Amino acid sequence: MKSQKDPFEVFKNNQHKLSEKPSAQAWRRLERRLDAHQNHRKYSWFSQMGMVAAVLLLVALITIISTLTEQKKVLQTASQEAFPAQMEELSTSVDQQEMLKVVEFSRRYQERLTKPSVNEGKQGKKLVPNPKTSE
16 A cells, blocks of 8 residues: 655656646647637527517516405405495384394394304214204
């Protein structure tokens, strides 16, 4: 097994190799290769089409998002206009009994929506309608 040399010693012993200059022919070959490499860096047709597609996709997404937000604003405005902001007074010309029936029907309907109409029992038992809400 070779003993490891100190890196500083290796550089010190090979310093004369570091100061060598390449020939003119080597420089010319290197310049030609670098020039050829720079010419290949131009954008190809495929990458240009990819960039155009990305820009179009971005524009389409922005348009869709702005359209959806506008529609949401229109719907909110329409829903606010559909419901009155203030309560209006009922006229006394409407029959009081009819009005009470409507109010009572509305109250029962709301109760029916909030309370379940089926009582749940233990496993193995039947589900039956709730007698209180089946009127």
